[in-house]
Amino acid sequence: MDDFVTWFQYNGGVLDTSMMGITDFPGSGRGAVALQDIPENHTVFTLPRALTLSTQTSTLPSAFGFEAWRKHKLHKGWAGLILCMMWEEAQGNQGKWITYLGGDEELRELQGTAVVDKIGRDEAERDYHEKLAPAIKTRPDLFPSDQIDTWYTLHRYHIAGSRILSRSFNVERWEGEVEQDVGYVSEEDGNEDTRADTSIGSAMDVDGSGDSGEAVDKESSGRDSDDEEIEDTSDIAMVPMADILNARYDSVNAKLFYEKHDLHMVTTKPIKAGEQIFNTYGDLPNSDLLRRYGHVDLVPCPHLKGALGNPQDVVEIRADLVVNVVCGDVSNSETYRQRIDWWLDEGGDDVFIIDVDPILPTALTSLIRLLLLTQEEWEKTREKGRPPKVKFDSQVSSLLRRIFEMRLTSYQSPDLEADAKLLTIQSLTLNKRHAIVVRLGEKQILAGALETLRLMDAALSDVGSNGSKGKKRVASEGTTGGAKTKKTRH
């Protein structure tokens, strides 16, 4: 670590060593610690942009030739940045970033297995075979044949990819006068506020689904139809020192800011001596944290009555499960086909998100109602061009219950207690522990949704016994739109 700090300072980085130290945090690897009370708005370190590692700062693209770089499609997606990282590492002591990249072999090995295995490995490998390997072959002067088996293997490619996934930043180019945050390419994308809050962990969307990126290369997307959703990764950079910071739910107390020539890590809250300096990775559900970063967050949660969990956890309910439960064996019949196609054409969602909030997604109820309409009602609905109103009654309630129960059965075992018990076993491997934490968190969300239904049913029968028609509106935030829905269809 001393070597790294010396290297950082030698290359123009400035670390406030009186305020920030680097230390090991059990279970989280290295992290930054406040050595004394740090006030808000204090810069703990600064580094020149030139010290970040990206396709803009590595000399590989110019040595390879920009035209050839484009010809091999290394200017799009992640292959170019990965190749730069591999190449810089292969330069050994001649390379500018060797002290940074060569840091902790063990950690990198761990990340290579913990993170990469869970993402679109196949697509990543296709890039390796179709872009990287052919490009490498054309330039033995840059990629000597005796180095290939050491530095340019598929294994090293995955390690570099994994590092990008869990440690890179989106460092926008300087466009003007105003200082802005360094933001990462977020899922929700394009949103300035989100970007201002998040920094680490950009977006190695190797599965090419485009779910994490705003930066489609418009210039060329028309030409290469298969590349339509491949991100422009030219602003993605590895940022030495900034990527030492860990993250924890709702704990961010420092953010990375950029200026024309420098990046600054600045505290956003006062931090007490001995406390960890946290950046944010965007406060993600445990499933995403595990996939991207190889860890999970466990904090005391109100929805678990103070027990440990992740308040950001969610469960996805696919529309086809809803259709199967509501329509049963005849879900493929013309009657339902028409309605489902209409729902999707109208922008209805095909995945519904259940979270810790006791309000169930209204679009889910709306889809159920759509499927329950009589032929006459359906025709009227289609004419009006509006999905059915969100009404909660005992029929909808029992279908929702069935949907949640069916979703629970998709886990290896629906039993929550069994998972909780498994987690008490000390000898559990970390991978296994993580997997159980993720699925238990999701099952707890479903258990919460079933409890919400129970309460709604009870309210319904109260209303019923008080003489009303026994129908009650579910708290609503729109029919097909809401924050708790997601479209996956492209």
Ligand SMILES: C[S@@+](CC[C@H](N)C(=O)[O-])C[C@H]1O[C@@H](n2cnc3c(N)ncnc32)[C@H](O)[C@@H]1O
């Ligand atoms: C940007 S790096 C942070 C520095 C890293 N701990 C190190 O040793 O270099 C991100 C990685 O740190 C680890 N990490 C960050 N926050 C964590 C947390 N709250 N719990 C466990 N591991 C964490 C994960 O392995 C993640 O992929």
